[in-house]
Amino acid sequence: MVRVCLALLVAGTVLAGPAAAATVRTETIRVAPQGPNGDAAQPGAPAPGETPAGAAQPGASQSIDVQPGAGDPATAPSVLPPVTGPSTGPQIPTDQLPATPGEEAPAEEDGLVEDRVSPQNQLPVPDVKYGTAELPAPVARMRDQLIEAARSGDIEKMRMVLEGNEMMPTLSLTEIGDPIEFLRASSGDGNGQEILAILLDVLEAGWVKTDAGTPQEMYVWPYFARYPFDKLSPQQKVEMYRIITAGDFAEMDAYGAWLFYRVGIGPDGTLHYFVAGE
Structure with missing residues (x-):
């Protein structure tokens, strides 16, 4: 089956900047293929040289509706990833995010994070004296x-x-x-x-x-x-x-x-x- 992609461009949208460019809509129109004698091809029968239905076209791209807010959400292509936040990048689990500067990283539950060593506790135990008997x-x-x-x-x-x-x-x-x-x-x-x-x-x-x-x-x-x-x-x-x-x-x-x-x-x-x- 032959697919023809028609780009409907509103006059002046290219010059109007990003806001106008967002109105560009790409539609996919299915055209019934014709047989060798000009007759309509039998339903389900691939045209000469055409890849059978369901097979991917080599190098072909899939067109989708990119106009914001257009169309019925129920008919949105299933290849679109679910929206999980304002960012379009990969979503990182919050427990793998680095600590924000100034914030203390959460303590490890398994006790791998050691307490800060007190400088005072690193001193050697001295010999304690009293009075003046041993003083110069x-x-x-x-x-x-x-x-x-x-x-x-x-x-x-x-x-x-x-x-x-x-x-x-x-x-x-x-x-x-x-x-x-x-x-x-x-x-x-x-x-x-x-x-x-x-x-x-x-x-x-x-x-x-x-x-x-x-x-x-x-x-x-x-x-x-x-x-x-x-x-x-x-x-x-x-x-x-x-x-x-x-x-x-x-x-x-x-x-x-x-x-x-x-x-x-x-x-x-x-x-x-x-x-x-x-």
Whole structure:
């Protein structure tokens, strides 16, 4: 059977742009083939040289109605894919889509996604000491001076200790002006008593020696600052809760580092820092 494709073009549609071009309609008209003598061919009989009905024409294309909204949906060609969304591309299962930037990918149900390793928990378990018996004399002397100033309740007593230090210790991770005024302003009560209480609690806790035998060797209070959180015993946590709250510890454990105040004194007795933060 011979198929003739007629393109009905409305005048001016080519020049009218995409909107007009959408009105182009391609129709398929079936023309009854004629026999050798001009007679109509018998129904179902293929014309000479014609492929039998149902067989695909080599190189022939199938014409469909492309006019938007035209025709009866029930008679739409079955070769058209079902419309599944605004995109005409292949539909990807949502569970295979990559995570949107800024979104966290869903956790694997089989537990293959590992938790982030806490830097604090990667620290080696140090040897914890208490008191001054095993401290070098210069270190013990600086500790005693700080404790004396803290117990006085007068923040100005800290000025003499700081000025007698070999260098100005780190009191903040940002620029500060007068160190005593900074300590006063950092104290919750506004007079410096709270910060002195914190200093006293820190220095009366256990301590550890870090980076032994190197230029960075330091005696650090409290030892929790350099102790893996996941190795703390119940007794050690009781010691720790004398300095911080359980809520403070939960936040620092999630962050992976000790963020509360700590004191660092060098082997020569130099106070290097009394600071909070990372």
